[in-house]
Amino acid sequence: MKRVRLGVYIPDREYADRFTSCLMNHYRQQLEMHIYTEKEALQAAAGELDVILMEPCGLENAGISCPIVCLVDEEGQAELGTGEGCVQMVEKYQEVNNIVDEIMRQIGDEVRGVQQSDRIERARMFAVYSLSENEYQMPLAVTLASILSERERVLILDLQENSGFSQLIGERQGQGLEELLVMAESGRFASGRMVSCIGHMDQADYVYPVKNTECLCEAEGALYQSLIRVLAKEMGYQTVILSLGSRFVGFFELLNECQEIYLVKPRGGLAQWRQREFLGELEAHGMEFTGQRLHEVELPVLTSPAISCERLVEQWKWNEFGDRIRSMVPGVMACG
Secondary structure: OOOEEEEEEOOOHHHHHHHHHHHHHHOOOOEEEEEOOOHHHHHHHHHHOOEEEEOOOOOOOOOOOOOEEEEEOOOOOOOOOOOOOOEEEEEOOOOHHHHHHHHHHHHOOOEEEOOOOOOHHHOEEEEEEOOOOHHHHHHHHHHHHHHHOOOOOEEEEEEOOOOOHHHHHOOOOOOOHHHHHHHHHHOEEEHHHHHHOEEEEOOEEEEOOOOOOHHHHHOOHHHHHHHHHHHHHHHOOOEEEEEEOOOOOOHHHHHHOOOEEEEEOOOOOHHHHHHHHHHHHHHHOOOOOHHHHEEEEOOOOOOOOOOOHHHHHHHHHHOHHHHHHHHHOOOOOOOO
16 A cells, blocks of 8 residues: 655644654554645645645645645634645544544545455464453453554454453544455455554554444454455554454364464363363364464453453553563563
């Protein structure tokens, strides 16, 4: 996907530093940023840009043919001269996702077909799965993503029904997994629509979860593979973490594509029977390799009720459990 050449002119330095830092952390695969401190330099370079993001500053846009996205405190406060370029006002103090969505809309959604020859190997795939302690599967996936995102671009794909992930991220800002599955099924994707389906948590990214969890089982493994292939190639993710739920057609084939599988280890009782059956099912599918790639993760015993998922993830990340997770991940060293 060709990166969008974005010209940025924001005199508010504190806002500019935070905004551009967010863009560099999450959108550097989609946006090529050109930052200007003088409006005259921006105007001179406008012919080489795809879109301009700026604050109201009296910039005359005569002769500027590229779209201008203007950040305003209240709609209609911009002071721009008339010209060829389209000027779109957007609220300054809102989610960065929404501003990027507007930038993408202004340049038009480039729609392409999915190349079936592209391979998943462009991104590692890690699976997190639990047969018994599944209420802690989601925070385990988030902890793993948080650790990995310190050194690479990571995407969380939540395929577990009612995992609680939507409660963790709060009100969603974009379309979500349903929209991505529609694009994958049609074999056509649009960059702006893809970006609007992805949110950000600390340094990791995530796909907004589905609203109707029935569609998780209706999609087949091959469709998820196609979707992951596109996300990895077009958005530049190095690792995709799958938090898996109920079995769909092609579940084991997708699992077989994963370089690492983190299976929450049961504490005893009948849960161990369930795990033995699962491991037997893997063997029946010809997946004996899991002895090398399957890691049984024994969760710490909680001595007090978890106050919040965020607190739990923070504790896990920096205590001995986080060091155990780091020791399981190829290329990641334990702290301390």
